[in-house]
Amino acid sequence: xxxxxxxxxxxxxxxxxxxxxxxxxxxxxxxxxxxxxxxxxxxxxxxxxxxxxxxxxxxxxxxxxxxxxxxxxxxxxxxxxxxxxxxxxxxxxxxxxxxxxxxxxxxxxxxxxxxxxxxxxxxxxxxxxxxxxxxxxxx
Amino acid sequence: xxxxxxxxxxxxxxxxxxxxxxxxxxxxxxxxxxxxxxxxxxxxxxxxxxxxxxxxxxxxxxxxxxxxxxxxxxxxxxxxxxxxxxxxxxxxxxxxxxxxxxxxxxxxxxxxxxxxxxxxxxxxxxxxxxxxxxxxxxx
DNA sequence: AATGAAGTGGGGAGAAGTGGGGAGAAATGG
DNA sequence: CCATTTCTCCCCACTTCTCCCCACTTCATT
Numbered sequence: 001x002x003x004x005x006x007x008x009x010x011x012x013x014x015x016x017x018x019x020x021x022x023x024x025x026x027x028x029x030x031x032x033x034x035x036x037x038x039x040x041x042x043x044x045x046x047x048x049x050x051x052x053x054x055x056x057x058x059x060x061x062x063x064x065x066x067x068x069x070x071x072x073x074x075x076x077x078x079x080x081x082x083x084x085x086x087x088x089x090x091x092x093x094x095x096x097x098x099x100x101x102x103x104x105x106x107x108x109x110x111x112x113x114x115x116x117x118x119x120x121x122x123x124x125x126x127x128x129x130x131x132x133x134x135x136x137x138x139x
Numbered sequence: 140x141x142x143x144x145x146x147x148x149x150x151x152x153x154x155x156x157x158x159x160x161x162x163x164x165x166x167x168x169x170x171x172x173x174x175x176x177x178x179x180x181x182x183x184x185x186x187x188x189x190x191x192x193x194x195x196x197x198x199x200x201x202x203x204x205x206x207x208x209x210x211x212x213x214x215x216x217x218x219x220x221x222x223x224x225x226x227x228x229x230x231x232x233x234x235x236x237x238x239x240x241x242x243x244x245x246x247x248x249x250x251x252x253x254x255x256x257x258x259x260x261x262x263x264x265x266x267x268x269x270x271x272x273x274x275x276x277x278x
Numbered sequence: 279a280a281t282g283a284a285g286t287g288g289g290g291a292g293a294a295g296t297g298g299g300g301a302g303a304a305a306t307g308g
Numbered sequence: 309c310c311a312t313t314t315c316t317c318c319c320c321a322c323t324t325c326t327c328c329c330c331a332c333t334t335c336a337t338t
Binding site: 149150152153154156158160161164226227228 | 293294295296297298
Binding site for chain 3: 309310311312313314315316317318319320321322323324325326327328329330331332333334335336337338
């Protein structure tokens with residue numbers, strides 16, 4: 001079972017390329033590929049394909065046909081298949097880059113069943129907010 | 140299994156031609172062709188032929204012969220086979236262009252088993268409506 | 279130091295998207 | 309049935325962008 005851990009500071013270059021951490025890259029290459037989509041909050045999310053299908057199928061459960069249409073038109077257009085060049089980089093489409101306020105300085109974080117791509121400043125602000133709210137690490 | 144993802148901004152030229160995104164084009168060419176028809180809402184929909192047949196068969200289930208006739212007269216006349224020129228463009232018939240309020244600025248979105256063609260302004264308004272209703276991306 | 283893996287940067291060929299001319303088919307009118 | 313106009317579609321041209329390839333740096337390990 002795939003598992004994403006850790007925090008990496010990578011950069012998006014002038015061609016909109018972002019190197020995927022080698023540990024994640026291996027998991028993508030060992031699976032049927034991955035999907036990049038808008039994430040919850042100001043970030044992007046990458047799921048292995050199988051897991052992404054599982055999740056979207058769960059989310060579809062019990063929706064009326066009207067809700068379903070809206071939902072599908074929200075989910076699928078905001079997603080793209082991830083493909084990596086020979087150096088293990090992915091290209092971030094302009095729409096998604098804008099959505100997540102990504103510039104060059106980027107932080108990539110593993111979140112159990114997926115990983116997320118944050119603008120570094122946005123990520124830091126988010127972490128500081130969690131600290132301020134008294135969220136602590138429970139270990 | 141065919142899968143349509145992503146969002147593309149293309150233009151309809153003065154000859155009513157619209158370039159199909161290369162990723163979708165490959166799927167069309169790898170299949171038995173595709174069908175262009177009116178979509179749900181102010182848009183057009185393109186299904187691969189096999190999937191379109193499946194869907195219309197489902198929709199026919201349990202209809203009386205009267206309902207069936209109406210249904211068929213509604214569906215089939217508005218649908219056309221998609222054929223692409225050497226540059227991968229399709230021609231949008233005038234009736235369909237009017238139906239979907241298409242001008243020049245067009246957005247093409249993948250929605251799992253088909254893709255849709257929207258006037259760009261109409262698509263933006265629709266997405267903003269979903270935002271306003273509190274629809275968020277759940278990933 | 280030498281080696282290899284990981285991340286970053288950039289040149290350049292080919293693909294993708296856009297625009298328009300023009301021949302032949304189809305529709306329209308006498 | 310022929311003439312004229314309209315429309316469809318094939319072809320060529322141009323621009324932009326994607327992606328393949330090569331190269332360099334850094335860091336960890338031996």
